[in-house]
Amino acid sequence: MFNIEEFDIKLDTDYLGRNFVYVEEVDSTNKFLLQTKEYQENGTVLLAENQTDGRGRLNRTWLSNKEQNLTFSILLNEGINPSLINIINLASSLAVAQSIENLYQLHVELKWPNDVLINKKKTAGILLESSSKGNKIERVVIGIGLNVNQPNFTGKYNIPPTSIRLEFKKVVSRERLLSELLNNLEELFTAVEHAPDKVLNDWKNRCKLIGEKIKIISGEETKFGIFEDIDENGFLILKTQSTKEKIHFGDVSLR
Numbered sequence: 001m002f003n004i005e006e007f008d009i010k011l012d013t014d015y016l017g018r019n020f021v022y023v024e025e026v027d028s029t030n031k032f033l034l035q036t037k038e039y040q041e042n043g044t045v046l047l048a049e050n051q052t053d054g055r056g057r058l059n060r061t062w063l064s065n066k067e068q069n070l071t072f073s074i075l076l077n078e079g080i081n082p083s084l085i086n087i088i089n090l091a092s093s094l095a096v097a098q099s100i101e102n103l104y105q106l107h108v109e110l111k112w113p114n115d116v117l118i119n120k121k122k123t124a125g126i127l128l129e130s131s132s133k134g135n136k137i138e139r140v141v142i143g144i145g146l147n148v149n150q151p152n153f154t155g156k157y158n159i160p161p162t163s164i165r166l167e168f169k170k171v172v173s174r175e176r177l178l179s180e181l182l183n184n185l186e187e188l189f190t191a192v193e194h195a196p197d198k199v200l201n202d203w204k205n206r207c208k209l210i211g212e213k214i215k216i217i218s219g220e221e222t223k224f225g226i227f228e229d230i231d232e233n234g235f236l237i238l239k240t241q242s243t244k245e246k247i248h249f250g251d252v253s254l255r
């Protein structure tokens with residue numbers, strides 16, 4: 001059982017998580033926050049103890065044991081600058097990394113676009129989805145799946161999974177972790193507005209694949225090249241023998 005009081009005591013935000021919705025079960029917190037008009041407050045956080053249809057990137061499924069991890073979504077619906085969406089996406093994984101480092105002193109790496117890795121294993125993933133009216137973005141939902149206290153993983157995963165418990169060798173407080181994460185994320189959202197370059201640099205410093213020979217599976221295509229950089233919009237720049245290409249989505253791995 002998630003202790004809302006314990007979470008709230010350490011929450012130090014102006015708007016993120018100030019409207020906090022806790023449910024036992026939902027199909028997907030992302031889907032729910034995107035579709036329902038019941039929650040309108042900017043920064044609303046919906047945390048579910050169980051998702052029956054948790055969604056991952058690229059139409060994958062997100063699997064997470066009930067009541068052991070954090071599966072939640074954040075609603076943003078005020079002053080969204082469409083050109084900053086990708087940086088918001090990167091900032092979200094950066095906030096997860098900073099929070100794990102601050103609380104447990106574990107070494108965290110980031111993998112483009114927004115996987116959070118400890119010892120090369122995935123401990124968190126982020127799925128950002130949005131809905132628009134005309135050319136205006138109405139709602140952005142940032143869904144975060146963070147493996148916290150899950151003791152083991154069965155099934156088939158794209159990247160080997162892990163949890164903080166497995167890496168830190170202790171059960172940790174989900175409440176403290178969530179408040180830390182939202183505190184860091186709100187600061188990073190301000191930085192995205194005023195100093196996006198700083199956010200990008202902090203993100204890049206944790207991405208060990210920059211400069212390496214990589215393979216990217218992007219839709220039906222597989223591309224090879226050098227991961228040259230992340231551009232100012234958060235896209236991956238792939239350098240091949242003849243050209244430089246901007247990659248908007250895909251799965252990156254070392255070649």
Ligand code: BTN
Pocket residue numbers: 027028029030031051053054055056057058060062070071072073115124125126127142143144145146
């Ligand atoms: C990934 O593929 O790495 C992204 C996973 C995102 C999972 C989270 S769990 C909470 C939120 N609700 C969903 O249905 N998905 C996201």
